[in-house]
Amino acid sequence: MVECFGNIYRNRKVLVTGHTGFKGSWLAFWLSRLGAKVTGYALTPQTHPSHFELLDLDMISIIGDIRDRVKIEEVVQQQQPEIIFHLAAQPLVRYSYINPRETFETNVMGTINIFEAARKIGCARAIVNVTSDKCYENKEWVWGYRENDPMGGYDPYSASKGCAELVTRSYQNSFFNIQEFQKNHTVLLASARAGNVIGGGDWAQDRLIPDIMEAVAQNKKALIRSPFSTRPWQHVLDPLSGYLVLGQKLLEAKSEYAEGWNFGPGDEGALTVEEIIQRAREQWGVIHWETPAATAKELHEAHWLKLDCSNAHMRLKWKSVWDTSQAVLRTIQWYRRYFEKNEVSTLQDIETYITDATAARMEWTT
Ligand SMILES: NC(=O)c1ccc[n+]([C@@H]2O[C@H](COP(=O)([O-])OP(=O)(O)OC[C@H]3O[C@@H](n4cnc5c(N)ncnc54)[C@H](O)[C@@H]3O)[C@@H](O)[C@H]2O)c1
Structure with a gap:
């Protein structure tokens, strides 16, 4: 496994926020298997069970708030990371309607705090800022969004990710400008935009697979709000391989990669919620669902979002390895093993993913 990504992560000091x-x-798990020295910075796990706790990782785990700029600077000063993957965020659309201030403070000011720590302390050579496909101004059209499309966001979460992208652009221009790279600074900053991800170990509320698995655990029917909404589904390992390829390029000091990147599934990934549930049921017959009675006021949520990933395909040589059927299969198998055998099959999933990526001749596997 350590040979992947040009072996660049071996012995590398990496900070993962949101670990x-x-x-x-x-x-964090994949990076530690690649031989990296991983430090994490995040809040205590918010779900029970928690994938992070189940993994029992050999890493430095620092519990702190991303809004606490003093603490973040201390952590960066002490740990001296060479690369930062920034994932800490309030990531839920419906929660953001109830707590817009917290969402903006966490997702926008939290991002600025990370960038400022990197700017002041100067140890990091690379930053991958994880935002979302929801950062784009959503025109509800059939075409995929390209990296140079306008930022936007209807709900507070989406707008906060659009803002985080604008902050990234500002820092790329003002402080980490590639024209000045290795003259006035040594940081390459890029952002990564991916969509709905599925995989074992997610227990966040208001997400399809965790909601279904919670219902399975309680022997109930899952309440599915929008069975006909279409989303681009992908397994969590697909965008993560994209983030790691991008991080590799930045660590190799290739400044032409310091920009925004889409990491979405292929066209076959666009399925309705109902189609995903049907596929999940084919894997595990215990899954049952129903739609809830109409609620008083439905919150606006985007119905259709697709990313154009031509740039990542052409220049990063990155593509999804698992199609949606594989993504659902792996995800349901992960939960089934966990519920039936109390096994955590994260490592097996990563190994199978790398085997499949090698067979598909992904450049990052060498
Ligand atoms: N899961 C998806 O489908 C999806 C899709 C697009 C983008 N993303 C983005 O990927 C990133 C990770 O999402 P996730 O699905 O793992 O979410 P998650 O809720 O499982 O994890 C969020 C992480 O951020 C940390 N965090 C939240 N608020 C914090 C704060 N104030 N201070 C410090 N840490 C804080 C949490 O402790 C946790 O470690 C987020 O930036 C999210 O917006 C996720």
Whole structure:
């Protein structure tokens, strides 16, 4: 496994913010398997069970708030990371309607705090800022969004991710400008935009797979609000391989990669919620669902979002390895093993993913 990504992460000091969350725990685990010295910075796990706790990782885990700029600077000063993957965020759309201030403070000021720590302390050579496909101004059209499309965001969460992208652009222009790279600064900053990810170990509320698995655990029917909404689904390992390829390029001091990147699934990934549930049920017959009675006021949520990933395909040589069927299969198998055998199959998933990526001749596997 250590040979992947040009072996660049071996013995590398890496800071992962949001390591106690779903994507962050998978990333921290993969990085430690790649031989990196991983430090995490996040709040205590918010879910029980928690994927991070189940993994019992050999890493430095620092519990702190991303809004606490003094503490973040101390951590960066002490740990001296060479690369930062920034994933800590309030990531839920519906929660953001109830707590808009917290969402903006966490997702926008939290991002600025990380960038400022990197700017002042100067140890990091690379930053990958994880935002979202929701950062784009959503025109509800059929075409995929390109990296140079306008930022936007209807709900507070989406707007906060659009803002985090604008902050990134500002820092790329003002402080980490590639024209000045290795003259006035040594940091390459990029952002990564991915969409709905699924995979084992997610227990966040208001997400399809965790809601279904919670219902399975309680022997109930899952309440599915919008069965006909279409989303681009992908397994968590797909965007993570994209973040790691991007991080590799930045660590190799390739300044032409210090920009925004889409990491979405192929066209076959666009399925309705109902189609995803049907596929999940084919894997595990215990899954049952129903739509709730109409609520008083439905919150606005985007119905259709697709990313154009041509740039990542062409220049990073990155593509999704698992199609949606594989993503659902792996995800349901992960939960089934956990519920039936109390096994955590994260490592097996990563190994299978790398085997499949090698067979698909992904450049990052060498
Ligand atoms: N899961 C998805 O489908 C998806 C899709 C697009 C983008 N993203 C983005 O990926 C990143 C990770 O999302 P996730 O799905 O793993 O979410 P998650 O809720 O599972 O994890 C969020 C992480 O951020 C940390 N965090 C939240 N508020 C914090 C604060 N104030 N201070 C410090 N840490 C804080 C949490 O402790 C946790 O470790 C986020 O930036 C999210 O917006 C996720």
